Amino acid sequence: MYEVRFHGRGGQGAVTAARLLADAAFREGKEVQSFPIFGVERRGAPVAAFTRIDDKPIDIKTQIYEPDVVIALDSTLIGVIDVADGLKDNGKIVINSKKKPADFKFGDTRVYTLDATEIATKHGLGTKTNPIINTAILGAYAKVIGNIGMAAIEQSIENNVPIKKEENKNAAREAYQVMEA
Numbered sequence: 001m002y003e004v005r006f007h008g009r010g011g012q013g014a015v016t017a018a019r020l021l022a023d024a025a026f027r028e029g030k031e032v033q034s035f036p037i038f039g040v041e042r043r044g045a046p047v048a049a050f051t052r053i054d055d056k057p058i059d060i061k062t063q064i065y066e067p068d069v070v071i072a073l074d075s076t077l078i079g080v081i082d083v084a085d086g087l088k089d090n091g092k093i094v095i096n097s098k099k100k101p102a103d104f105k106f107g108d109t110r111v112y113t114l115d116a117t118e119i120a121t122k123h124g125l126g127t128k129t130n131p132i133i134n135t136a137i138l139g140a141y142a143k144v145i146g147n148i149g150m151a152a153i154e155q156s157i158e159n160n161v162p163i164k165k166e167e168n169k170n171a172a173r174e175a176y177q178v179m180e181a
Contacts, residue, residue: 001054002147003064007083008073011043013134018049020138023160024152025053033058046077069145073133094140096133114140114179123171135168139175150176
């Protein structure tokens with residue numbers, strides 16, 4: 001089983017990213033689960049969302065405590081919460097940041113960074129002050145992790161994103177192309 005934990009702030013699209021990833025995996029014939037965890041928080045408050053992917057039915061009904069990968073949609077969460085908590089050995093962290101991976105210290109964990117904010121803004125997703133970066137981060141996920149293909153991600157965007165479908169697919173494609181795996 002492959003487990004992904006997303007960390008973001010309310011309004012950034014972490015919950016939608018987890019759902020889109022699950023949908024893309026389902027399109028590739030995988031068994032999936034996707035769900036968020038948050039309280040009464042409002043826009044800007046920390047949220048977490050989870051996706052499980054497997055080749056066989058998934059019976060676990062809890063949040064993900066030991067993810068294979070962590071996706072941080074907002075680098076300012078690092079230091080506020082322990083985004084790497086429980087990360088499996090050889091786990092990976094993908095962070096939306098202008099900084100280089102070496103700027104983040106998570107021991108031996110492999111860190112990847114991408115300026116998904118710039119990509120989302122360039123494609124008109126959200127606003128400059130509140131960009132919606134979830135589809136760009138999924139393009140980065142597809143490149144770095146490689147267990148879900150871009151065709152499935154694009155199909156998931158096409159079928160589930162209510163507006164700006166092409167802009168969202170283009171953001172995912174650009175992130176995939178510029179991401180260093």
